Amino acid sequence: MEILPTNSKSLNSNKVIFSLYNSLCILHGLFFFMEIRIGIGFGIVLISMLQACREHNSIQTANSQGVADSLVYYDEMLKADSLQDSIYYSRGIWLIRKNQLNKGIEDLKKAVQLRPDKPEYVFSLSDAYLLNIESRKSIDVIDSLLLRKPDDIPTLQKKARLHLIIQDYNASLAVIDRILEHDRENSQAYYLAGHVFYEQGDTGRAVKSYQKAVDINPEFTEAWNQLGDIMSQLNNPLAIKFYDNALRMDSLNIETLHNRAYALQKEGRVKEAIEAYQTNIGKRPDFELSYYNLGILLYESKQPDKALENINQAILLNSKEPSSYYYRAKIFLEKGNKDLAKKDLQAAIALYPDYEKAKQLLKGL
Secondary structure (H helix, E strand, O other), X not given: OOOOOOOOOOOOOOOOOOOOOOOOOOOOOOOOOOOOOOOOOOOXXXXXXXXXXXXXXHHHHHHHOOOOOOHHHHHHHHHHOOOOHHHHHHHHHHHHHOOOHHHHHHHHHHHHHHOOOXXXXXHHHHHXXXXXXXXXXXXXXXXXXXXXXXXXXXXXXXXXXXXXXXOOHXXXXXXXXXXXXHOOOXXXXXXXXXXXXHXXXXXXXXXXXXXXXXXXXXXXHXXXXXXXXXXXXXXXXXXXXXXXXXXXXXXXXXXXXXXXXXXXXXXXXXXXXXXXXXXXXXXXXXXXXXXXXXHHHHHHOOOHHHHHXXXXXXXXXXXXXXXXXXXXXXXXXXXXXXXXXHHHHHHHHHHOOOOHHHHHHHHOO
């Protein structure tokens, strides 16, 4: 748990490099983003993983084939024909979903042995190896496909993304160069290059790469979001323009809507930020961070009653976030209710024992 050093929270789908293997959603069909409480600072790698989920979701593929949710089903099918590659593939996905990763990998390996030229199988096996913290095998299986199809752009993109995930940035750039040798207008290649440059600390080249991606493909929502995130980090008002461009393609994307509101907040455009958070709540009333940031903004605007209403809702939606109790305690103190403030500070510390600000505030009561 990391407490936001400033008051409010941004939410970037690509904002933190943490244990990348632990967060892989590819094979689980889980499409989520981590709600880690930090400022606008972020790492780029996670978006690459989530993009992989968008482009290739093995679970959705298996489910779309109408397979039954039963190991007996697969076993019976293989008894009838032990060379059905699609059944090994589907059973492998099923086993992984049931947290039997090693058995699932064996089935995916069998599917690849039977159909080594099928990208769907190879990509899934690669993802499974990565999920099993076997990055070398993850890359090797992609290389086996490239031996058959050395110029296949989706496979090269997959390999570049894998190198990015394991933070082998030079290798990722080398693969990106191979993609661009075949297709100078490949927006995905420039997008991945932007990730690499950002992770290497070269913000300027990252921005140029993302800009090139949207120049080639003006409807590249993720690249517009990346530009918005970086500009917001740099306190550059262009962030709003970039987020607006992303919203032209996906007007209901709560992540983009939230980060746009946060950018307005950072620029000191308080009234517009408040209105943006309120609009976001209307569109997604289940999104806790809108209530949280709005509550703090209203508290800072000397509107404790409205602030309390929003923080209460944030806690209803996420009762495990310690900073929500901390800020509600501050609101209670503003309203003169020390007893409730004390209870909230104790709750915050119980959730996060190293919460020094909460300890100091509680000590002063």
